[in-house]
Amino acid sequence: MSESLLEYDFDVIIIGAGGAGLRAALLLTEQGHKVAVVSKVFPTRSHTVAAQGGINAALANVTPDKWEWHMYDTIKGSDYLGDQDAIEFMCSEAAEIVRELEHFGVPFSRLNNGKIYQRAFGGQSQNYGESQAHRTCAAADRTGHAILHSLYQQNLRSGTHFFDEHYAIDLLKSGEQVCGAVVMNLHDSQLKRLNAKHTLLATGGAGQVFRTNTNAAINSGDGLGMVARAGFTLQDMEFWQFHPTGVAGKGMLISEAVRGEGGILRNSNGEAFMERYAPRVKDLASRDVVARAISIEVTEGRGCGPNKDYVLLDISHLDGDLVRQRLPGIRDISMTFLGKDPIEEPIPVFPTCHYMMGGIPTNLQAQVVTPDHNSEQAVVDGLYAIGECACVSVHGANRLGGNSLLDIVVFGRKAAQSIDAELKANTRRKISEADNLEVILARFHRWQLAQTTDDSIARIKKDLQTVMEQGCGVFRDLDSMQTALDKLLPIEERLMEVGLNDHSDVFNLDRLAALELENLLIVAFATVQSALARQESRGAHSRVDFPERDDSDWLKHTLYSHRLRRLSYKKVNLTPQHHAPFEPKKRVY
Amino acid sequence: MEVLISRYHPDKDDEPYMQTFEVDGSQLHSDAMLLELILHLREIDPTLGVRYSCQEGVCGSDALNVNGKNLLSCTTPLKSLKEPIEIRPLPGFPIIKDLIVDLELFYQQYKSVEPFLQSEPLDPQQEHLQTPKQREQLDGKxxxxxxxxxSASCPSFWWNPDLFAGPAALLAAQRFTIDSRDITTIDRLHKLDSPTKTFRCRHIQNCTASCPKGLNPSQAIQSLKNRIVKGH
Amino acid sequence: MLEMKRLSGKKAHLWQRYSAYYLLIFFPYLGWQTLNFPRYADIQTLLQNQFHGFFAVSSLIAAALLLIHLWVGGRDILIDYSLRSKTVTWLNLYQIILFLITFDLCWVLYASLS
Known part of the structure; x- marks a missing residue:
């Protein structure tokens, strides 16, 4: 089989062609390096395309603003788990990176003076917690689409090389160094060995681990699976953002922009209930706060609909033209999937899994770090990670809306800059010879040979998603999570034994789903184990049995090693480089 | 309900054929989209090849020809389709497997119109200014x-997929010629002035009729032609 | 010899437009003119009688524009429907045919005037 392995050499391979991967690719090709981008879908189908509301930057186009205020809001939003040096870096780069995006062609909405339009979003304030800020730069409610397409277009200009519809199976390693990846062409199952001096992971999220989610089918945590199999750790995997306003029962995202433009959440009594949970900012509280509020309203019997299992997002009081102009995509989703025009009828919503705050731990240069033998954080030579799959950590225990698009472009560019500097400083760096090829091929061959069984990949995936939803949802406790963990073990066994129905080599989606499910299962284990151990409530991790935040014991990042099935911890950075540190305070909105 | 799906596995079939599935409609949600039905069929037969991803009509993976019309399966309510439902791959492209087609020519044409903004050099202190009115020009593009x-419903593209840019690419071309920030308009119009690339469009308007995002490529091409004629 | 890349887009488009506008006016005018003639006249007398003054000039322009219109229309059809490998051959053949027709028309014109 290894005879038929095609082999290529690159300076850098980038796995994933969402906003992060494409931003990095653009800089690296412009600098003349030999770069390849591997994407399991055509690049513009990456899930960045679905981001709606916008990207945060203190441009001060609408309200007075400073990046330091943005930094404060982000740290507070993260429930003080975010690394303050990383957050400082991201927020201070924001204004410039947004202008750069504009320069790349992103069709931002505009103000009358010709500047970029900015809207209000949850968790944003002026002057360290005072009045509401308007910080989210938007292209109507299709900002992700606009950014992804513009970045792809600029990559066409620069001539980046793409391996479209290629699936990354595993990282090539030489000792503890990473030296490329084995990928598979989905069209014909041809395996390709991409040797590289530097490997950049930008594989996005893993929301498919929960049953109801806003994520695309492709968000299966492939980067996390690869890193875990390579023996490195995953960080803060207990923190999953449940977006307060997913379409009830279906999961499509209804952007926070709806509340930013004035939308109000109401329960079955018609009450604008957020007033009780966040008296000052009401519907524009942080996402974890709003998601919990909705869950409580429904649990306490104030849900709407025949089953009282959702609340209503009401924008009928807004001007119809404003809705058509600022929220055309949302209106479209509502009319398509619910047959309701939100200008006239409110949208039924319920929290749905949206974003993974945790991921592959990295430093400020986007280099992957993992504990060494002495439990010190050591850089993994040759491996970088950015975007949702990475945990640098700028989102801590809860991400603010509008910070994810910012994260991907800031760290996309930063990773490319550090790789570029490294390639220029170290011109004699050779590509190392991998020593784990056999292991990688063996894993792949198992799925090639797996004969049909009664059980199926689709069934196992559904069961996994249900287990995770029941065990690790908006609210968790020891029982729910322990039950989930107990159920994950038989699921793991089923996955070891299940066979496939499709044995062809052309677009074998069954085999692809099996490889993806292996990654999802790792993500599930990481989530449940990390969450079980954290005996406090912080950000999106809300434990019924430990309802308070506990800074003395738990102001630290969780690290999960799948190889050892063991947890360890690392310090939160509380020392930004320029700004004075923000001491953890009680978080009220 | 009765569902007919075009099947083709290159390793065992000489040519595509229609396979009939009888589906118990009660297994699906009452307001299910077509994609839900297809995914249900994939559970019955995991060898059924189809692309899909976001499931909300923004990634553009799951375009299919259903009952003769091109559409996105994830935004098409099942109820809106007459039975038997005939599902085929997008016409005019080589079939890779079942409902999956090779879109290489489509992408090539998109790339050929230089679909990227070329503006004044970046000023990190200040964005390029654009009035709401100038920005409004880009809506729908x-x-x-x-x-x-x-493009898969355009007869001109069926005949000349290698020469004619097709509606999607020309819509993108038009977007960059009218973007107030782009400084290469005249150059762009000059490059688009070709009987094959742009003027192959006969305004049949199938493109506009089939666009799942409600865009109007035909009109965009019309304005593009007018711009080319005017030369600026 | 004609080559694909030398074919024009904008120019052809404009010629086709303007020739169409002209012919749209000319043909009804021609019909109206023809109705005024005795129906037993042979084609030669018809032509001879017509080629004078304003009508002669407008007819000549119409003939020229009709040929141009035919060229662009026929050219586009050939690009659309002929086999790609044969398109250039067909276009050249078509061009020759149109040249022959032009030559023929000139000859008829010359013959009918002399």
Missing amino acids: YECILCACC
């Missing part, structure tokens, strides 16, 4: 998701 429904 930039939202394309490259699903290929339009």
Whole structure:
């Protein structure tokens, strides 16, 4: 089989062609390096395309603003788990990176003076917690689409090389160094060995681990699976953002922009209930706060609909033209999937899994770090990670809306800059010879040979998603999570034994789903184990049995090693480089 | 309900054929989209090949020809389709497997119109200014998701997929010629002045009729032609 | 010899437009003119009688524009429907045919005037 392995050499391979991967690719090709981008879908189908509301930057186009205020809001939003040096870096780069995006062609909405339009979003304030800020730069409610397409277009200009519809199976390693990846062409199952001096992971999220989610089918945590199999750790995997306003029962995202433009959440009594949970900012509280509020309203019997299992997002009081102009995509989703025009009828919503705050731990240069033998954080030579799959950590225990698009472009560019500097400083760096090829091929061959069984990949995936939803949802406790963990073990066994129905080599989606499910299962284990151990409530991790935040014991990042099935911890950075540190305070909105 | 799906596995079939499935409609949600039905069929037969991803009509993966019309399966309510439902791959492209087609020519044409902004050098202190009115010009042009429904319904593109840019690419071309920030308009118009690339469009308007995002490529091409004629 | 890349887009488009506008006016005018003639006249007398003054000039322009219109229309059809490998051959053949027709028309014109 290894005879038929095609082999290529690159300076850098980038796995994933969402906003992060494409931003990095653009800089690296412009600098003349030999770069390849591997994407399991055509690049513009990456899930960045679905981001709606916008990207945060203190441009001060609408309200007075400073990046330091943005930094404060982000740290507070993260429930003080975010690394303050990383957050400082991201927020201070924001204004410039947004202008750069504009320069790349992103069709931002505009103000009358010709500047970029900015809207209000949850968790944003002026002057360290005072009045509401308007910080989210938007292209109507299709900002992700606009950014992804513009970045792809600029990559066409620069001539980046793409391996479209290629699936990354595993990282090539030489000792503890990473030296490329084995990928598979989905069209014909041809395996390709991409040797590289530097490997950049930008594989996005893993929301498919929960049953109801806003994520695309492709968000299966492939980067996390690869890193875990390579023996490195995953960080803060207990923190999953449940977006307060997913379409009830279906999961499509209804952007926070709806509340930013004035939308109000109401329960079955018609009450604008957020007033009780966040008296000052009401519907524009942080996402974890709003998601919990909705869950409580429904649990306490104030849900709407025949089953009282959702609340209503009401924008009928807004001007119809404003809705058509600022929220055309949302209106479209509502009319398509619910047959309701939100200008006239409110949208039924319920929290749905949206974003993974945790991921592959990295430093400020986007280099992957993992504990060494002495439990010190050591850089993994040759491996970088950015975007949702990475945990640098700028989102801590809860991400603010509008910070994810910012994260991907800031760290996309930063990773490319550090790789570029490294390639220029170290011109004699050779590509190392991998020593784990056999292991990688063996894993792949198992799925090639797996004969049909009664059980199926689709069934196992559904069961996994249900287990995770029941065990690790908006609210968790020891029982729910322990039950989930107990159920994950038989699921793991089923996955070891299940066979496939499709044995062809052309677009074998069954085999692809099996490889993806292996990654999802790792993500599930990481989530449940990390969450079980954290005996406090912080950000999106809300434990019924430990309802308070506990800074003395738990102001630290969780690290999960799948190889050892063991947890360890690392310090939160509380020392930004320029700004004075923000001491953890009680978080009220 | 009765569902007919075009099947083709290159390793065992000489040519595509229609396979009939009888589906118990009660297994699906009452307001299910077509994609839900297809995914249900994939559970019955995991060898059924189809692309899909976001499931909400923004990634553009799941364009299909259903009952003769090109559409996105994830935004098409099952109820809106007459039975038997005939599902085929997008017409005019080589079939790779079942409902999956090779869109290489489509992408090539998109790339050929230089679909990227070329503006004044970046000033990190200040964005390029654009009035709301100038920005409004881009509405209906930039939202394309490259699903290929339009080009796959265009007879001119069927005949000349290698020469004619097709509606999706020309919509993108038009977007960059009218973007107030782009400084290469005249150059762009000059490059588009070709009987094959642009003027192959006969305004049949199938593109506009089939666009799942409600865009109007035909009108965009009309304005593009007018711009080419005017030369600026 | 004609080559694909030398074919024009904008120019052809404009010629086709303007020739169409002209012919749209000319043909009804021609019909109206023809109705005024005795129906037993042979084609030669018809032509001879017509080629004078304003009508002669407008007819000549119409003939020229009709040929141009035919060229662009026929050219586009050939690009659309002929086999790609044969398109250039067909276009050249078509061009020759149109040249022959032009030559023929000139000859008829010359013959009918002399």
